[in-house]
Amino acid sequence: MRKRIFEIIEVSKDGDTASAAYDTLMLVVIVVSLIPLAFKSEPFVFLVIDKVAAVIFCVDYLLRWLTADYKLEARSSLAFIRYPFTLMAIIDLISILPSVGLIGRGFKVLRVMRMLRALRVVRMFKAFRYSRNFQIIISVLRTSKKSLLAVGTLAVGYIVTAALIIFNVEPDTFDTFFDAVYWATISLTTVGYGDIYPVSTAGQIITMVSSFLGIAIVALPAGIITAGYMNAINEPDTAISPTPSDEVCSGGDKRG
Numbered sequence: 001m002r003k004r005i006f007e008i009i010e011v012s013k014d015g016d017t018a019s020a021a022y023d024t025l026m027l028v029v030i031v032v033s034l035i036p037l038a039f040k041s042e043p044f045v046f047l048v049i050d051k052v053a054a055v056i057f058c059v060d061y062l063l064r065w066l067t068a069d070y071k072l073e074a075r076s077s078l079a080f081i082r083y084p085f086t087l088m089a090i091i092d093l094i095s096i097l098p099s100v101g102l103i104g105r106g107f108k109v110l111r112v113m114r115m116l117r118a119l120r121v122v123r124m125f126k127a128f129r130y131s132r133n134f135q136i137i138i139s140v141l142r143t144s145k146k147s148l149l150a151v152g153t154l155a156v157g158y159i160v161t162a163a164l165i166i167f168n169v170e171p172d173t174f175d176t177f178f179d180a181v182y183w184a185t186i187s188l189t190t191v192g193y194g195d196i197y198p199v200s201t202a203g204q205i206i207t208m209v210s211s212f213l214g215i216a217i218v219a220l221p222a223g224i225i226t227a228g229y230m231n232a233i234n235e236p237d238t239a240i241s242p243t244p245s246d247e248v249c250s251g252g253d254k255r256g
Contacts, residue, residue, distance in 0.1 A: 006067035009060065011135055023130040029056050030127050037120055050120075054099035057123075061092045088129060095123040140228035151220045158217060159184040162210050170203045188214040 008019045033053035036046035068083035069076060083089050098120050128134040141148070163180035174180045174196065183196050187210040198204055 002067050003070060005063055006070040009063050009067070010071075011129065026056075026060065026130045027127055029053050030123050030130075033120065033123055050099050053123075054096055057092065057096050057126075061089070061096065064089070064092070088126075091122055091125050095120065095126055136232050137229070140225060140232050144224050144228045147224045148221055151217065151224065154220075155188060155217050158213060159188060162187065162206070166198060166203060166206055169206060170198050170200055173198055173200075173203065184210065187211055189218060190214050 007013075007016065008022050010019065011023065013019065030053075032049060036042060036050060039046070064071070065080065065083055069079040072079040072082055072086070084093070128138060159181060162184040163177065166183060167174050167177055167180035174183065179196055183198075186193055186196075187207060190211055192211075198207055
């Protein structure tokens with residue numbers, strides 16, 4: 001029985017109508033639960049939507065916790081202890097907490113309430129586990145993590161170096177080092193808001209060089225992810241491969 005529940009709540013496989021219906025239901029609930037965030041006011045219907053969605057998310061969380069041994073470590077009770085600390089379980093919990101009445105009554109400050117309300121956006125990440133396309137993207141990110149980490153390290157090094165240079169070239173323009181880091185990040189992405197910019201000739205030359213380098217660095221992750229995605233599409237059987245911490249232990253588990 002528990003194994004069948006696990007099969008239903010996981011990403012649907014070909015021919016599993018119940019699992020496909022469950023995935024569709026959860027995706028619809030996630031999207032509908034995010035609609036109230038697009039409005040400043042919260043009429044009664046939005047409160048109902050939020051409470052109903054929270055109940056469904058709680059049931060989903062409990063079902064996943066009930067079948068944690070299939071997801072993490074078969075034949076081990078430690079799986080039920082480990083599961084609440086996994087990334088997706090934490091995301092599930094965060095998406096539920098803002099809708100719990102006790103939390104709402106415990107925080108009366110408007111700013112804190114707004115922050116808690118904004119946490120509902122985390123529900124968007126729940127959609128990753130109910131869509132095969134999202135699973136493919138996650139698999140691509142997982143297999144390309146070394147390359148992406150190298151590019152990320154290069155980007156951070158670029159930002160710090162550029163910030164240090166511009167901060168010393170134009171100390172009058174950039175009041176703090178954080179302002180220089182902000183400018184370097186904007187230059188890296190070639191956005192150019194124009195709120196902070198160098199005014200000296202040396203600073204403007206540095207900005208031009210920085211922009212050219214930024215184009216090259218920003219283009220690298222796009223190429224890596226695109227190549228990985230195309231490989232995953234061409235090899236559908238290996239597109240969704242769970243990590244060692246997520247996969248069900250091998251050995252032909254027959255429990256129900």
